[in-house]
Every structure is written in C-alpha cells, then in structure tokens.
Amino acid sequence: MKTSIYVLALGAFGIITTEFGIVGILPTISRQFDVSIDTAGWLLSAFAITVAVSSPFITSFTTKINRKFLLCLVMSIFVLSNLISAFSTNFTMLMIARILPAILHPLFWNIAIAIAFKEKGAKGVSTVMLGLSLATVLGIPLTTYAVDLFHSWQASFFLSSAISLIAFMGLLLFVPPIPADQAISTRNQVEVLKSPLLWLNLISTIATLAAMFASYTYLTAYLEQITHMNGAQISMMLLLFGGMGTLGNWLMGLALHRNVLLTTRLFLILLVTVQILAYYLGGNYIPMVIIVSLWGMIHTGGFLVSNIRTTQSVPHHALEFVNSLLTSSFNIGISLGAFLGGLVSAYYGVHYILWVSILLLTVTFILSFVTFRKNIIDNEKTKQLEPVVSACEHS
Numbered sequence: 001m002k003t004s005i006y007v008l009a010l011g012a013f014g015i016i017t018t019e020f021g022i023v024g025i026l027p028t029i030s031r032q033f034d035v036s037i038d039t040a041g042w043l044l045s046a047f048a049i050t051v052a053v054s055s056p057f058i059t060s061f062t063t064k065i066n067r068k069f070l071l072c073l074v075m076s077i078f079v080l081s082n083l084i085s086a087f088s089t090n091f092t093m094l095m096i097a098r099i100l101p102a103i104l105h106p107l108f109w110n111i112a113i114a115i116a117f118k119e120k121g122a123k124g125v126s127t128v129m130l131g132l133s134l135a136t137v138l139g140i141p142l143t144t145y146a147v148d149l150f151h152s153w154q155a156s157f158f159l160s161s162a163i164s165l166i167a168f169m170g171l172l173l174f175v176p177p178i179p180a181d182q183a184i185s186t187r188n189q190v191e192v193l194k195s196p197l198l199w200l201n202l203i204s205t206i207a208t209l210a211a212m213f214a215s216y217t218y219l220t221a222y223l224e225q226i227t228h229m230n231g232a233q234i235s236m237m238l239l240l241f242g243g244m245g246t247l248g249n250w251l252m253g254l255a256l257h258r259n260v261l262l263t264t265r266l267f268l269i270l271l272v273t274v275q276i277l278a279y280y281l282g283g284n285y286i287p288m289v290i291i292v293s294l295w296g297m298i299h300t301g302g303f304l305v306s307n308i309r310t311t312q313s314v315p316h317h318a319l320e321f322v323n324s325l326l327t328s329s330f331n332i333g334i335s336l337g338a339f340l341g342g343l344v345s346a347y348y349g350v351h352y353i354l355w356v357s358i359l360l361l362t363v364t365f366i367l368s369f370v371t372f373r374k375n376i377i378d379n380e381k382t383k384q385l386e387p388v389v390s391a392c393e394h395s
Contacts, residue, residue, distance in 0.1 A: 002119060005127050007170040008112040011075055012131030014167040015108055017139030018078055018101065018160045019047055025144060028153045033091040045335070046095060047102045052331035055106035059324035067111050067178035068171070074108040075168035077101050082161035086154040110323035113307060115178070118316060122260075122308050126253025129304050133249045136300075137242035139163065192318040196372055201310040202329050204367050208268075209333025211360035212302045214341035214353055215275060221350045223292075226282040237292050244293050245300035252301035256308045261368065267305050268365040270298045272358055279354045303330065 022029070022043050030040040062070055081101040088094040116124030146155040192198060215222070223229045223237055255263040274295045281287040307326060314322045337360075341353040 004175045005116050005119060005124050007167070007174045008071075008116060008128050009131035009134075010170050011071065011108060011112065011167040012128055013135045013139055014075065014078060014131075014160070014164040015105060016132050016135035017143060017163055018082060019105070020044070020135070021140050021143035021156060021160055022047075022098070023140065025147050025153055025156050028147055029094070032153050033094070035091050039091075043095060043098050047098050047105075048331045048335055050099050050102035051105050052328045052335070054103045055110070055324040055327040055331075056321070058104065058107055059110050059320055062107065063320075064180050066180060067115070068175050070107050071111055071175065072168060072171050074101075074104045075164055075171055077104050078164040079161050079168060082157045082164060086157035086161070106324055106327040109327050110320045113311075113323045113326075114319040117311055117319060122256040122304075123253050125307055126249060126256075126304055129249055129253075129300075129307075130246065132303065133242065133246040133300050137239065137246060141239070192314060192322060195313075197313060198310070198322065198325075200367060200370055201306075202325055204364050205306040205310060205326060205329040206333040206336065207360050207364045207367070208302050208306055209330055210337035210340065211271070211357040211364065212299055213334045213337030214344075214356040214360065215278075215337075216299060217338040218341050218345055218350055218353050219292075221345070222278075222282065222353070223288070225350050227285060227288045228283075229285070237289070240289070241292055241296035241299070244296035248297035249300045249304060251297075252304050256304065260309055260312055264305050264309050265365060265368055267298065267301055268361050268368070270294075271302070272361045272365070274298060275354045275357050275361070279351070282351070306330070 026040045026043070029043065030036065033040075078101045081097050084097040084100070085094055088097055112128050113125055116128045118124075120127070143156040143159050146159045147153055149155065219241070220234055220238070223234050229237065252263070252267070255266070274291060278288070278291050278295065281291060306329075307323075310326055311319060311322055337356075340356050344353050344356050
C-alpha cells in the first residue's frame, strides 16, 4: 500500500486526538477556568456542530485548489490551534481556538478518504480509519496522561500540537502534489444530490451513528452503575474496547472488500446482539468483560461500513462532496445519539439506553432492504458523468 495512505492515517490520528482529547481533561478545564462541567463540555459539542455545518460548504468552496496544499493547510491550522489553546487565558479564547480547526476539519477527512478510496478502495479507507481507532486507543489516553505527568492542563494541547506537527511533516514529505480536477464544477458535484440511494444511505448513516453513540457515550456510566466497576477497572475496559476496535476495523475492511451489503447487514445484526447481551448480562463482571471486547471490535466498524456503503455507488468526481455530507452525517448522528441516550438515561436510567441503540439499529437494518429500480440509478449515473465526459471531449 502506498506510503501516502499511511501518512493520511497519521493525519487522522492527529485530528481525532485533537477533537476528542478534550474529553479526558474536561474536569481540569472546568476547574481551571471556573466554569461548570456542562459548559466545559461545549468545547466538544461546539467542535462537532461546527464540523457538521461547515463540511459541505468548505468542500464546495475549495474544489479548484491543490489537494496536497489543503491537507497541509489543515494540519498546520491544527498545530496552531493547539498552541493557542495551550496559551489561552480565558474560556472564550479556548473556545475560539477549538472552533478554528473545526471549520477546516472536514477538508482533511473528505480529501483523505477520497484519495484512499480511489487508490485502494475499502482497504485504503480502512487504513485511514485506522488512525481514528488508534487515536481512541493511544492518542486520547496519552493527552490525558500528559496532564497528570506534568501537572499542567497545557501539556495535553502541547502534545496534540506535536502530533499534528509530525503529521504535517509527513504530508509535506511523502504525499505527492495532487492537482484539483479543473473539469469538476460545484454544479457537477451537487448533481449527485438527486440520487435517492444517496439520501437513503445518508439517513442510514445518521441512524447508525446515533445508535452507536447513544450507548457508547454512556459506557463509563453503564459500567459504573450496572456492572459496578471501579475507576481502574473502567479504564481497562475502555482500553480493551479501543484495542479490539483496531482489530475490528481491519477485519471490517477485509469483509467490505468482499461484499458491502452483506457486511453491512452482518454488522447491524452483531451490534444489536451485543447490545442485547449487555442489557441482560450487564450486572455480571466476567461476561461483561467479554461483551465489551466484542462490542469494541464491532463498534468501530460503523464508520467504515457507513462510508463504503455510501461512496461505492458515487462517481469519482463527486467523492469529496459526498464525503463532506458523510462527515456532517457522522457528527449529526453522534450528537443525536448522545442526546437521545442522555434523555433516556435521565428519565428511565442508564440501563435502558441500550434499547435506544437496538431500536435505531433495527430501523437501519430494515432500511438496508429498500431498493430502487436499476434504470433510475443508471440514468442518474449517466447524468452525473455527462459533464465530465463532455469536458474530456473538448480538452
């Protein structure tokens, strides 16, 4: 596999570490700037909302710019924003420093995933997504540990900045120039929105991510209240969850390479099964350790399944634009899932959040059987490709 794809995975590692690394130090930030913990939580929520809103627009506005330049620009902004965060003197300044990279965040994902898919298909996308898994397993715990090691909340941001700087150097040295396709216009890309299959896949993506994060967001609370684990045991479970997720991401890439639809349905069935097992066996320590292992291995594949299923039927000239819609869908799903899980937890207890996930996954499974007439899809593809063919004929 090309070195550039591994470098893109390193960039993904840096970006996800920056986005979610804040979770581990929220209590520290709350005390440092004298704000409530829920107010501090907006450092994550505002980031996700900004990504969801900016994704389609920032991608459309940059279609004519060299892709390597944009990748390097995004990573340099992440280096800078982490440094500004480290030197923030008040909460407002820290919030601005967080929103700054969130605006450009989608560019990296949209371009990187498009490049990986064009080069190596599902395997390429799986490699880039590996950066996300490793950030969960290594990046976020490392930035949290740095705060305790150096007794300074700034240490987390300095470490994130250093990781982003290494990724920036990798992009600069190992990714070749990637000129923008001048034949592709915003109108050509937006044409893909006429596809009913695309909208079905985007709705399925939102439902899938909402299902995943309705329960995962409150996994710590579930293990504490239902399984009665202590802090050290929960930390080990989270590490186990992330480690198995790395393995699951690799296996999912292999499975998707063989059969996308079958793998999608299998993923949904397995995740429903593990949620049901967690509901009925959550109070038992040993079974829950096994369940968390399986849960982690299956969970991470949701990002990859949603991406490949949505992009496999999209013309190459519209890949970046569709990936921008996917990025928005991911963040909408994550926010929706966290909200629904929190709502159910507040009214009925944390034990019942698993049924939110099960319901959403069941709906998504049913949607996987919705089909469209082949001639409609073929006609749409022809219309989408006509402007590109025309441009080639006149070049």
